[in-house]
Amino acid sequence: MTGEHSALALRGLAKRFDGTIAVASVDLDVPAGSFYGLLGPNGAGKTTTLSMAVGLLRPDAGSAWVLGHDVWRDPVAAKRLLGVMPDGMRLFDRLTGAELLAYNGLLRGMEPAVVDQRAAELLDVLALGDAGRTLVVDYSAGMKKKIGLACALLHGPRVLVLDEPFEAVDPVSAALIRDILTRYAAGGGTVVFSSHVMEVVERLCSHVAILAGGAIKRVGTIGEVRGDRSLEQVFVEVVGGRTATGEELSWLSR
Amino acid sequence: MALPMSTAAAPAGPVRAVSARHFLRLKLRVMGNSFRGQGWRLAMFIGGALVGLWFAASGFFLFAVPGMTGNGRYAMLVAAGGGGLLVLGWLLLPLVFFGVDETLDPARFALLPLPRRTLVLGLFAAALVSVSALAMLIATFGLVLTAWRLGGWSAGVVAVVGVVAGLLLCVAASRAVTSAFASMLRSRRVRDLAAVLLAVTAALLGPLQIFGLAALRETDWDRLTGVATVIGWTPLGAPWTAGIDVAQGRVWAAPVKLLITVVALGALLAWWSRSLESAMVGAVSSGRTPARRGATGGAVAQLFPRITGRMRRDRFGALVARDARYWWRDARRRANLITIAVVGIFVPVMTNLGGAGFAGGEQGMTLSTSDSSPVVVTISMLFVGVLASVTLANQFGFDGSAYAANVVAGVPGRVELRARMTAFSLYVLPMLTVVAVALSLLLGHPGWIGLTAGSMVATYGAGLAVSSFVSVLGAYSLPETSNPFAMNTGAGMAKGLLTLLAMVVAAVAGVPMVVAAALLGDAWLWLALPVGAAYGLGAALLGAYLAGDVLDRRQPELLATVTPRR
Structure with missing residues (x-):
């Protein structure tokens, strides 16, 4: 890896659980400054892929680089550049929002004064300031996503990896998260996120990869992947979903 | 009731009664599935x-x-x-x-x-x-x-x-x-009541024990x-x-x-x-806190509880502060703290005053005429130190998948382990001090404070070292329920044994203190505290140093083992 580095580069990442292949040799190059959507149905291996890419799950084979730093050989340098919001992982949710931000900031080696200032701003912008001393465990699903995003953003990472940032989020919070991510990308940051919500991906992303059955099926700029059809049509075709049922489930209507 | 259960059954059709048999089969099935792979x-x-x-x-x-x-x-x-x-x-x-x-x-x-x-x-x-x-x-x-x-x-x-x-x-x-x-x-309203209740129970058990032993002494x-x-x-x-x-x-x-x-x-x-x-x-809203008012100071100031004092506001400090907050806010951890407090007071009192009962001969039973020896005291202190330290044997299991935050941030293993020991000690060391002082006074030997505290701290430190290894290598996930005593499928006994093993190793590490107490006589009464403290601190630091290395190499694996399967 020399010269112009990809923000995130995956080479032959593979993982199997109990004999079933979750991810089979995924290659991906995320250009710096891009807004990258990782699309896939439930169980496609999105979370597994992203977890291996950020150092949360050790791959059986393959490697991952963040701006030229090997995530598994040189984790300190790679993790410094990364902001991560995992899905299905708890936060340290017995802290209040402010405490959680302070914890993450200091963990990243930031100056206390900077942490204080950024935490206050983030809580304000994400409309979490009203929660006051409420513990994160008592937050609503949307609030949890927002505080998770704030934790990932706090140290000003160069690459942001978000797993399902729009899942279980109401439209107001979703719009807010979208705005923040757009601003972050406009400022030169790279965003990689997984989703199965077509409209969001279509509206935000410059690049898309479609993952199904643990392998990349389509990859490229959104224009290349979509062609002259809608993203949803391409997605359903690639994934091979079935449409409209006729005879079955007749007992549903009585 | 003999209606065949077919997939086409109407939703409003007759309902078959559920019996205990279904629960039995469900449990066996869940157990079986949890072993798969x-x-x-x-x-x-x-x-x-x-x-x-x-x-x-x-x-x-x-x-x-x-x-x-x-x-x-x-x-x-x-x-x-x-x-x-x-x-x-x-x-x-x-x-x-x-x-x-x-x-x-x-x-x-x-x-x-x-x-x-x-x-x-x-x-x-x-x-x-x-x-x-x-x-x-x-x-x-x-x-x-x-x-x-x-x-x-x-x-x-x-x-x-x-x-x-x-x-x-x-x-x-x-x-x-x-x-x-x-x-x-x-x-939360009655959580303090629970602590009091347990304490009272323990306090009642003590005298009961003494009565029992008194009866044993007087009768055949x-x-x-x-x-x-x-x-x-x-x-x-x-x-x-x-x-x-x-x-x-x-x-x-x-x-x-x-x-x-x-x-x-x-x-x-x-x-x-x-x-x-x-x-x-x-379970729907476990432990809901009232939205407390009066968030004063910046985020960093809020994170650090008063118990951490003037600790440095850096990575180590943040880890300590978070862990210290968790020992109090997490019901599962709090239950452990209460247990240490109760057992830590109850067991030494029982063994030492009970020992007096055994050895007391024909004298009447008064608490002050105890024949408890430095060796017996040291052994009972050994137990308390071990019991306290072994609480950390599954310290990462307490966190569950939240530990991902530390993995993502790339926290060095040694810092992580040292911080966790420090946070836990913020609560436990004062508790152990109280036990040491109270026991010495109760036995009528105020001069033994150094002995009791020294042997306890020594084993506590050695136990922390052992627990560090166990917590990194033998971690297991705890179910995400509201019951702080819940264990996962069938693992209870095996995990209990792992804990017992850790206790045995930690106890062995404390044996030098017993030997010293037996051999050195009165000089040891003065030497025990400084030697014990140095021994405990050294052991704990060495444990964090060595286990931290292991942790660095297997952070993702540790995260996977403590993440509850859903």
């Missing part, structure tokens, strides 16, 4: 089962001794004493060490249209399917042998009924107590049989002694004792049923 889990389960069988066999022979020797004189003593201890064990041990197997989490049934009666009986039946219940049954069948040898088949049959009823009683007791205690801890074994007879009329001993009563000609006593057992069983199940409801509802 997890060889080590199966291995641990089998290991646990073998140890359980070993205990069962030894218990069986102990209970069978009066029958096999044909000597009925001590049959009552063995039955009431041994059986009573077993009930107490089922009552208290889950709180202290093992937790309860919550393969079937009551909260999962909250949405099903089940009558509470069905639910309680079903969960109860499922709870009976465990290695420990089976081991218990095997062990207590020794009583059946005794009753049969002493009183023929009729006594044997009564003993069978009694033993089975006793097992039901034990399982119900452990469920009811853990469930009630869990719901107490969950509600035959008089003790009188005590056993009395215990036999309480739920603690009733189920076990019914068969012996028949064998010894008191046929009328058997039905009364069985009735006592059944009434106690019913009361326990009713109690459990009440707390179960709160457990089911509580």
Whole structure:
């Protein structure tokens, strides 16, 4: 890896659980400054892929680089550049929002004064300031996503990896998260996120990869992947979903 | 009721009744599935089962001794004493060490249209399917042998009924107590009450113990049989002694004792049923905090609790502050702290004052005339230190998947482990100091403060080192329920053994303190504290240094093992 580095580069990442292949040799190059959507149905291996890419799950084979730093050989340098919001992982949710931000900031080696200032701003912008001393465990699903995003953003990472940032989020919070991510990308940051919500991906992303059955099926700029059809049509075709049922489930209507 | 269950059944069709059988099958299925593809889990389960069988066999022979020797004189003593201890064990041990197997989490049934009666009986039946219940049954069948040898088949049959009823009683007791205690801890209003309640219980147990030993000192074994007879009329001993009563000609006593057992069983199940409801509802919003006002200062100032003092506001400080907050806010951890506090005071007082009882000879029983020696004190302090430190044996399991935040941030293993030790010590060291001082004063040897504190701190530090390794290499996930005593499928016994192993290793590490106490005499009274503190601190730092290296290499694997499977 020399010269112009990809923000995130995956080479032959593979993982199997109990004999079933979750991810089979995924290659991906995320250009710096891009807004990258990782699309896939439930169980496609999105979370597994992203977890291996950020150092949360050790791959059986393959490697991952963040701006030229090997995530598994040189984790300190790679993790410094990364902001991560995992899905299905708890936060340290017995802290209040402010405490959680302070914890993450200091963990990243930031100056206390900077942490204080950024935490206050983030809580304000994400409309979490009203929660006051409420513990994160008592937050609503949307609030949890927002505080998770704030934790990932706090140290000003160069690459942001978000797993399902729009899942279980109401439209107001979703719009807010979208705005923040757009601003972050406009400022030169790279965003990689997984989703199965077509409209969001279509509206935000410059690049898309479609993952199904643990392998990349389509990859490229959104224009290349979509062609002259809608993203949803391409997605359903690639994934091979079935449409409209006729005879079955007749007992549903009585 | 014989309607064939087909997939095309109308939603409003006749509903088949749910019975305990369904819960049993569900539990077996869940257990079976949890072993699939997890060889080590199966291995641990089998290991646990073998140890359980070993205990069962030894218990069986102990209970069978009066029958096999044909000597009925001590049959009552063995039955009431041994059986009573077993009930107490089922009552208290889950709180202290093992937790309860919550393969079937009551909260999962909250949405099903089940009558509470069905639910309680079903969960109860499922709870009976465990290695420990089976081991218990095997062990207590020794009583059946005794009753049969002493009183023929009729006594044997009564003993069978009694033993089975006793097992039901034990399982119900452990469920009811853990469930009630869990719901107490969950509600913040009464959480302090729970601590007080436990403390009072412990305080009551102490004098009871002394009375018991006093009785033991003044009387011979035959008089003790009188005590056993009395215990036999309480739920603690009733189920076990019914068969012996028949064998010894008191046929009328058997039905009364069985009735006592059944009434106690019913009361326990009713109690459990009440707390179960709160457990089911509580899971929806567990431990909701009132939105506290008055957030003062910046985010960083808010993170650091007062107990951390003027700690540096850096990575190490943040880890300590977060962990310190968790020891108080997380019900599971808080339960552990309370346990340490109670057992830490109760056990040394018991062994040392009890030791006085044993050795006291003809003198009257006053607390100050204790013959407790420096060696005995050191050994009991060893136990407290070990017990406190072994709480960290699954420190990462407490965090669950939240540990991902530390992995993502790339926290060095050594910093992580040192911070966790520090945060825990913020609570435990003051507690241990209180124990050391209180015990020395209680024994009437204020000069022993250095000895007690020194040996305790030494083992505590060595134990922290051992626990660091166990927590990195032998971590396991805890179920995400509201019950702080819940354990995962079938793992309870094996995990308890791992903890015990850690305790043994830590205790061995503390042996030099005992040897020093035995050999060095009075000089040691002054040297114990500085030497012990240095030894403990050195051991803990060395442990964090070495285990931190291991942690650095297997952070993702550790995260995977502590993440609960869903």
